[in-house]
Amino acid sequence: MRAMEKNVNTENVRAQMRKGVLEYCILLLLAKEDAYASSIITRLKEANMIVVEGTLYPLLIRQKNQGLLQYRWEESPQGPPRKYYAITDKGREQLEEMNNAWQEIVTTIENIKN
Amino acid sequence: MRAMEKNVNTENVRAQMRKGVLEYCILLLLAKEDAYASSIITRLKEANMIVVEGTLYPLLIRQKNQGLLQYRWEESPQGPPRKYYAITDKGREQLEEMNNAWQEIVTTIENIKN
DNA sequence: TTTGGTACTTTGTCTTGCAAGGTATTAGTT
DNA sequence: AACTAATACCTTGCAAGACAAAGTACCAAA
Numbered sequence A, B: 001m002r003a004m005e006k007n008v009n010t011e012n013v014r015a016q017m018r019k020g021v022l023e024y025c026i027l028l029l030l031a032k033e034d035a036y037a038s039s040i041i042t043r044l045k046e047a048n049m050i051v052v053e054g055t056l057y058p059l060l061i062r063q064k065n066q067g068l069l070q071y072r073w074e075e076s077p078q079g080p081p082r083k084y085y086a087i088t089d090k091g092r093e094q095l096e097e098m099n100n101a102w103q104e105i106v107t108t109i110e111n112i113k114n
Numbered sequence C: 001t002t003t004g005g006t007a008c009t010t011t012g013t014c015t016t017g018c019a020a021g022g023t024a025t026t027a028g029t030t
Numbered sequence D: 001a002a003c004t005a006a007t008a009c010c011t012t013g014c015a016a017g018a019c020a021a022a023g024t025a026c027c028a029a030a
Helices: A002-032 A037-046 A053-065 A089-113 B002-032 B037-046 B053-065 B089-113
Strands: A069-074 A082-087 B069-074 B082-087
Touching (some): A002 A082, A002 B002, A002 B089, A037 A082, A053 A069, B002 B053, B002 B082, B037 B082
C-alpha cells in the first residue's frame, strides 16, 4: 500500500523532471548521429529517459517544423523504411542555447540548495 | 529580427526546463523556512527562476492538497494577511525523492552527452 | 474617500505528454 | 496466396499544467 503509493509518486516526480529536458536530449542524441524514431526511443530508454511513441513522434515533427531537424527516408534491412532525422545548423544553434540553459538550471538548483 | 527571434526561442527553452523543477524548487525553499506566496516569487526571481502568480498559487494549492504543505495565516505589517506555507513530514519525504530524481536526471544528461 | 501598495484567487487559453488505436511494409510460414 | 510476426510510423482524445489577465480584498496614509 504505502510502497505502491510511493512508487506512483516517485514516477510522477521523475516524469515531470524528464519532460523539461526531453527536447534537449533529442538534440543531444541527434547531434552525435542521425537516427530514426524507434532507435531514439531505445537509446533514451537505455539512458533511463523513458519516452513513448505518442510523445516522440509529435515532438520530432515539431522540431522539424521549427527547422531544427530534417529527415530522409532510408530502407530498412527488415520491415518498412525508416525516417532518419538529422540535426540542422539551426538545430545546433538551439542546442547550444539549451546547453547554456541546462547549465543555468543546474546552477540555480545548487544556489537554492546552498 | 534575428536577435528577437533568438530571444523568444531562448526563453522558451529555459521556460520548459524550469517547469520540470518548479515543484522541486518550492519544496527546497520551504524546507529551509516557511514563506508566503509573494515572497516565494521574489526569491525564485532572485535565483533566476521566473514564476508568476497564476502559476504559483495553483501549484501551492496542489502541493497542499497532496499533503506536502500546510499553511497558517499571519498578519502582515502592511496590507492583507499572509498565507504562510510550511513543509510537512510527507513533504520532506517527497523532497528526498525529488533530490534523488534530480540527481538521476543530471547523471542521465551527462551520460547522453558523454 | 481616494490612492497606492500588498496579497490572494480565478478564468480561459494554449501547449504538451501519453495511452490507445490505427496504418503500412517486409519476411518467413503455412 | 493467406497468415503471422516484427518493425515503423502516425493520429486521436484526454488530462495536466503554465501563464496572462482580470478580479477581490485588506490596510494605511494623504
